Amino acid sequence: MVVRTSSSPSTPAEALEAVRRAAPLTQCITNAVVTNFTANALLALGAAPAMCDIPGEAGMFAGIAGGVLVNLGTPTAEQRDAAREAVVAGTPWVLDPVAVGALPVRTALAHELLASRPAVIRGNASEILALAGTGAGGRGVDATDSPDDARDAAVALAGRTGATVAVSGEIDLIVDADREARIVGGSALLTQVTGGGCALGAAMAAFAAVTAPFEAAVAASTVWAAASERAALSSRGPGSFAVAFLDELAALRPDDLEARAGGDR
Template sequence: MPRPTLSPADALAALRAEAPLTQCITNYVAMNIAANTLLAAGAAPAMVHTVEESGDFARIARAVTINIGTLSPAWVQGMLAAATAANAVGTPWVLDPVAHFASPYRAQAARELLALRPTILRGNASEILALAGGDTTARGVDAADPVMAAEPAARALAQQTGGVVVVTGAIDLVTDGARVATITGGSPLMPQVTALGCSLTCLIGSYAAIAAPFEAAVSALVLFAHAGERAGREAEGPGSFGWRFLDALAATSPAELAATERVTWG
């Protein structure tokens, strides 16, 4: 099975060298931590979401990320405009269909965006299972299913969209419908800090600006897992973990990533 030619260490070096401008259409809860995550990692965030400018901005950004966490009709129109513009100019874009099964309105928005064929789709196991038409007991933003249970659904969605699908949880899984990689690391404190998953979506977008989609997803997950594990060793709880995580992102070097083994191929 062919593996990516760009390692997570090399991708981190490229990210910091290029500091790609990343348009992040994300929810109110996530804006601050997502922007700080990208800055700490070495990218350049822009939280542009209105329909009046989101399409125009998507044409100049290096990558676009779309998170449906807090929806309104105006925000949905901005999301659709950004995804359409990104497709028109060949800009990679990432979709995070947060709790898309929670209401008919949210489900419709997710279907419309998925039809635009995101470069990378990221969700937890329950979101990916439900998006592929499977059953889940989840009702909100937290996953109720294990990551590996969503592998067949992730493969199917990758084949349907022609993109890469990322399933995140205690371990992370990446597939393009043929290849599969799993990534280990992180900390049990990560789910106790709001919007870290949303921030990961934005970081995956930044990596997609400097690497092929599969490589981008794996590299972003490796950095996130490494920084989470590093921060978790010294954190006293979720409060101190939050700032330690940002510090760990900034302090992690390409050489440090090169010395770790977090990716398993299967």
């Protein structure tokens, strides 16, 4: 159930306003480590999270959801089947290929799912390099390559799959077949908390319910940068940062995003 209209939001501010208005049902098939933080981040953003991830329900649910996230962090057999159901429902979906390349089960699944054309692929540089076939993959959730190292791979992957590809890092790089954006800013504390990147993928799925994939990825990255910068100001460490990040996400107004240099080529 995509609530996107012909006058699709084009700026992060417009996209945030649209998410707050539509509260899009956002289905997450995601890893056990980050489900709670992801659901709370989606609620704070203004979306309606639902972690429906069992076979026999996931496909049906994807049909009524506005956006779907498939995150391969801890892909049990049931989640793998749930993902296979969900990605063919016709709803825009985001692939987060956690630790792809290094590990065979998820790597095979990621390549299989690519055939169902994700709207957005979001990963760190190592994961994007591995998925594009030009790297060995990371050792887990932490990238050992930088976003710009993955630029050519991201462009190639976008060209081959039709997806928007978002490479997370100190500067987020977002590309599709003919556009390219860099999102600067954001706090490094976001990398010292588990789930910062995974929840960003979920936010892209929420935004993909109300705007086009490239704009959705740019909006989510811009919101993450803004909320994390603000949260860092009132944090004493990673524990209080995670709490403050949810507070700031909920407090963020579309106006707060206007001033940011968003998505220039």
